[in-house]
Amino acid sequence: MGSKRQKNRQLMLAFMEEGGSETPRAFCDGAEQPVSTRGFGCPAVNETLMEEVCEKNNLIRALKAVRSNKGSAGIDGMTVAKLGPHLEKHWPEIRAQLMSGNYKPQPVKRVEIPKPDGGVRKLGIPTVLDRFIQQAVLQVLQGKWDATFSKHSFGFRPGRSAHQAVSLAQEYIKQGRGWVVDLDLEKFFDKVNHDKLMGQVGKRVKDGRMLKLIRAFLNAGVMEDGLVKPTDEGTPQGGPLSPLLSNVVLDELDRKLEQRGHCFVRYADDCNIYVRSKQAGERVMKSVTRFITEKLKLKVNETKSAVARPAERKFLGFSFTRGKEPKRRIAPKALDRFKAKIRELTRRRRENFKQMIEKMSVYLRGWQGYFGNCQTPSVLEDLNGWIRRRMRSVIWRAWKHGKKRFAGLRKCGISEGLAAQLAGSSHGPWRISRTPTMSMAFPDRFFERAGLPKLTVRQTA
Numbered sequence: 001m002g003s004k005r006q007k008n009r010q011l012m013l014a015f016m017e018e019g020g021s022e023t024p025r026a027f028c029d030g031a032e033q034p035v036s037t038r039g040f041g042c043p044a045v046n047e048t049l050m051e052e053v054c055e056k057n058n059l060i061r062a063l064k065a066v067r068s069n070k071g072s073a074g075i076d077g078m079t080v081a082k083l084g085p086h087l088e089k090h091w092p093e094i095r096a097q098l099m100s101g102n103y104k105p106q107p108v109k110r111v112e113i114p115k116p117d118g119g120v121r122k123l124g125i126p127t128v129l130d131r132f133i134q135q136a137v138l139q140v141l142q143g144k145w146d147a148t149f150s151k152h153s154f155g156f157r158p159g160r161s162a163h164q165a166v167s168l169a170q171e172y173i174k175q176g177r178g179w180v181v182d183l184d185l186e187k188f189f190d191k192v193n194h195d196k197l198m199g200q201v202g203k204r205v206k207d208g209r210m211l212k213l214i215r216a217f218l219n220a221g222v223m224e225d226g227l228v229k230p231t232d233e234g235t236p237q238g239g240p241l242s243p244l245l246s247n248v249v250l251d252e253l254d255r256k257l258e259q260r261g262h263c264f265v266r267y268a269d270d271c272n273i274y275v276r277s278k279q280a281g282e283r284v285m286k287s288v289t290r291f292i293t294e295k296l297k298l299k300v301n302e303t304k305s306a307v308a309r310p311a312e313r314k315f316l317g318f319s320f321t322r323g324k325e326p327k328r329r330i331a332p333k334a335l336d337r338f339k340a341k342i343r344e345l346t347r348r349r350r351e352n353f354k355q356m357i358e359k360m361s362v363y364l365r366g367w368q369g370y371f372g373n374c375q376t377p378s379v380l381e382d383l384n385g386w387i388r389r390r391m392r393s394v395i396w397r398a399w400k401h402g403k404k405r406f407a408g409l410r411k412c413g414i415s416e417g418l419a420a421q422l423a424g425s426s427h428g429p430w431r432i433s434r435t436p437t438m439s440m441a442f443p444d445r446f447f448e449r450a451g452l453p454k455l456t457v458r459q460t461a
Helices: 002-015 049-053 056-069 080-100 128-148 162-174 194-204 208-218 242-259 278-294 332-345 353-371 377-399 402-411 416-423 436-441 444-450
Strands: 108-114 120-125 179-184 222-224 227-229 263-267 270-275 306-308 318-320 328-330
Touching: 002 056, 049 080, 049 128, 049 208, 056 080, 056 128, 080 128, 080 208, 128 194, 128 208, 128 242, 162 263, 162 270, 162 318, 162 328, 179 278, 194 208, 194 242, 242 263, 242 270, 242 278, 270 278, 278 306, 328 332, 332 353, 332 377, 353 377, 353 444, 377 402, 377 436, 377 444, 402 416, 402 436, 416 436
Parallel strands: 108 222
Antiparallel strands: 108 120, 179 270, 179 306, 222 227, 263 270, 318 328
């Protein structure tokens, strides 16, 4: 413990080198920056951004965030565990590069992960050092910019959530806006125009060193198959700064929709506009698509975008029931993905029953934390029944043959006659799992005692 304190102290001393903890403070007309405004920050404050980034307390917060987020190493192989010692040794040099505007980020490592609905999502993993610097920049810029973003924007913002976005969409539908313009931006994070983005950033930032650093992160390149490829567009997903920059890009869309008086909800690149008729929706779809294409230099995916009834579309994993009082329900595709995941978790034959329950419990608690926000408890009850039937099927498969099945049922208190009848059945595990005998042998309380959570509606507001 003493060694750890000593290392932390050495790191804090390194961050204090060359006056790093003393940040010049500037204010507009002698007053603090407004808390809620749709304007941009004052230039006087923006001129000292790099000093604020390199302030000791900001750096310590950034280091804690990177450590807690963990994550893979970048192209240099440095792990999160090695970041502290590296900063102890090299921070004065790194700080000098940042303060002079000469810091050069390394290329990001390309990683592909499968999308839930097919295809792959390309992530760019920056080096741990670059993640640390991006995090330090994010903490300063987000604090200044967040209040300037639209009240209709919910993604990647402190104190805002997907649940709030879904609730606002629900409120618009209750008000009689029974049609939705569902916009899908094609490969948004890969297609962001750098010049457009830097033009928007330049309206908010007057510190030339910060502008140069952000441009350097955008142009750092991507290492793929051992080769470094240049990046002349896009903000690679995977770095701490990318979500904030995406909100800067789409803030222009938010402003345009607000100007036109639209009722809309945006979460990252997922934007829904609610209108009162199909004709109005088609007009909005046409004009907004033109704005996105011509002004933002982005592309709307026409096959995934549509004007439809809200019950026919999904938004952040949810959909809505029909009628005057629409309720939040889990979108069909989200339910399909849930069942596919449960099948996967219960298919691993090398794991014992306890290990399987433990892994399922972790997944179910996370899923419940998000989708427990639905307003259709009967759906969750059906899922609970399906999960327990699935587990009874797993147990039956594990017993393998009649003799073991007979002994297992008897051990669970089933009568000799019923146990013999079921053990001798030629039906498959899934059919057997729904029999009254298996329900008696393994009632719901059995799975509750084993630690399997029960899905319930978390809130009904």
